[in-house]
Amino acid sequence: MVLSILKGARILATGSAVPDLSIKNEELSQIVNTSNEWIVNRTGIQERRILKNKEESIITLASSASIKALKNASMNPLDIDLIILATSSPNDLFGSAAQVQAKIGAKKAVAFDLTAACSGFVLSVITAAQFIQNGSYNNILVVGADVLSKWIDWSDRSTCILFGDGAGAVVIQSCSKEENGILGFQLNTNGKEAQQLSIPYKENDIDSKHSHLLHINQGRFQHLYMNGKEVYKFAVSQVPISILKCLTSLNILPENIQWLLLHQANERILHAVANRLSITSNKIISNLNKYGNTSAASIPIALDEALKDKKIKKDDIIVVSGFGAGLTWGTVVIQWKY
Ligand code: UT7
Numbered sequence: 001m002v003l004s005i006l007k008g009a010r011i012l013a014t015g016s017a018v019p020d021l022s023i024k025n026e027e028l029s030q031i032v033n034t035s036n037e038w039i040v041n042r043t044g045i046q047e048r049r050i051l052k053n054k055e056e057s058i059i060t061l062a063s064s065a066s067i068k069a070l071k072n073a074s075m076n077p078l079d080i081d082l083i084i085l086a087t088s089s090p091n092d093l094f095g096s097a098a099q100v101q102a103k104i105g106a107k108k109a110v111a112f113d114l115t116a117a118c119s120g121f122v123l124s125v126i127t128a129a130q131f132i133q134n135g136s137y138n139n140i141l142v143v144g145a146d147v148l149s150k151w152i153d154w155s156d157r158s159t160c161i162l163f164g165d166g167a168g169a170v171v172i173q174s175c176s177k178e179e180n181g182i183l184g185f186q187l188n189t190n191g192k193e194a195q196q197l198s199i200p201y202k203e204n205d206i207d208s209k210h211s212h213l214l215h216i217n218q219g220r221f222q223h224l225y226m227n228g229k230e231v232y233k234f235a236v237s238q239v240p241i242s243i244l245k246c247l248t249s250l251n252i253l254p255e256n257i258q259w260l261l262l263h264q265a266n267e268r269i270l271h272a273v274a275n276r277l278s279i280t281s282n283k284i285i286s287n288l289n290k291y292g293n294t295s296a297a298s299i300p301i302a303l304d305e306a307l308k309d310k311k312i313k314k315d316d317i318i319v320v321s322g323f324g325a326g327l328t329w330g331t332v333v334i335q336w337k338y
Contacts, residue, residue: 001185001249008180009132009172010337012075014304015068016168017061018291021052025161032157039161044267048164048292050149058091061167062145063103065300069141069169070104077104080171081137083111084128086120086144086296088199088325089151100143109141117197118263118324120144120296122185122332125172125320129182129332132174143169146295151199153223162265163224164292168300181337183317186246187330193234196227197325235269235323239331240276243319246331254279257333258316259306263323264288264298273321285311285318295324312336 024047025036039045051057062085070077083106085097090113092099097111116123121144128140145167152160172182203219239262247254254277262270262284270284287302294301299320306312316336323329 005133005177005180006135007133008175008177009129010175010179010181011334012171012173013069013073014168014170014300014307015065015070015072016166016301016304017064017068018049018164018166018301019051019056019061021050022047023050028161031154032160034157034161042268043162044286044289045161045292046289049166051147051165058087058089058096058145058147058167059099059103061147061165062096062100062143062169065145065167065169066100066104066141066143069171073171075139075171077106078108079139080106080109080141082128082131082140083109084124084140084142085111085113086116086124086142087113087146088115088117088120088295089147106141116328117326118265118293118295118298119322119326119328119330121168121299122320122322122330123187123328125170125182125332126185126187126330128172132172133180133182138174140172141169142172143167144296144298144300146297148224148295151221151224156223158228159224159226162293164294166291166294166297166301168297168304170300170303175337179337181335183333183335184246184250185330185332186242186249188238188242188328190327193230193327194325196230196234196327197225199224231324232266232269234327235265235329236272236276238329239273239321239323242329242331243273243277243321246333247319250333252317252333256317257283257319259283259285259312259318261285261299261302261306261318261320263321264291264302265293265324314338
């Protein structure tokens, strides 16, 4: 999508937070029938961070990542106009963003959740950019945070080895059109394949003493389900198409990008997508060996680490793609401006 904008938007700073508790593959092999070798060969994951006590939550992780991003931006929380929390594992079905707003003291900010699973961060950055590029807001905090350890069936070896908890945040600020750093995007949804990856809600039959007056069905959310093979095939076939469409609309050739930053789901997916686009593997940003798949948090955590490692330089073009439940997938092309 080629943007028609009144103002520019650019990422000013990043921050991230993960729980202290690390679970290594060997430890998981004591819980389910798996091995370090299988997990490393099939996914690239070596360890993941998991919430360990009741004091830690999606709110503490999201707030910690946000405070670090604000500090790196030398910005007061009161300067934030809007907080978008990308999450599919809120601690309240009505949303968690308002609790993050209160915890970090950003009391002038509007705050809402955006639910789009592992594509949530990409969708949130694009949403934030619209508010800035049309002149509505100047400073937006976008947070990607998920704690899927709460929703995993820890006896299911096909999923429990994959996921970890974490949060990453970026401060996006308005700037001149010439300095615009959020260059374009491309987004997709295919709800017909929603069943491939889901935390489904299931209704129970309620035997209520009032059932002759009110027929109410209630239920609860189930554990995370994923058809790994199908989701894998979807990711390696559709993500390169999304990236190519987006780059073509911007007149950028794949060989002219500096970094490929994909949702950190599986090391094999990162390389398969890069191969299809003839992007060399030294341009792939990857840290999933340490954290596993942290859903909406995976991209901002990896971005924060790449910046801390001083990999990303001024004017570098970073192609960012998310993919996952929905099914949803999409790309945003960012130019680093600092
Ligand atoms: O975040 C949203 C996006 N998510 C993704 O993109 C994930 C996409 N999918 C994947 O990354 C991969 O499909 C997985 C890593 C989930 C699985 O890898 P796979 O190579 O597709 O394995 P598979 O599901 O085809 O399973 C191969 C074999 C099966 O055994 P049989 O039927 O060949 O005897 C599984 O039962 O591996 C078995 N298996 C395991 N073995 C040891 C499945 N999980 C495990 C395990 N340890 N943890």
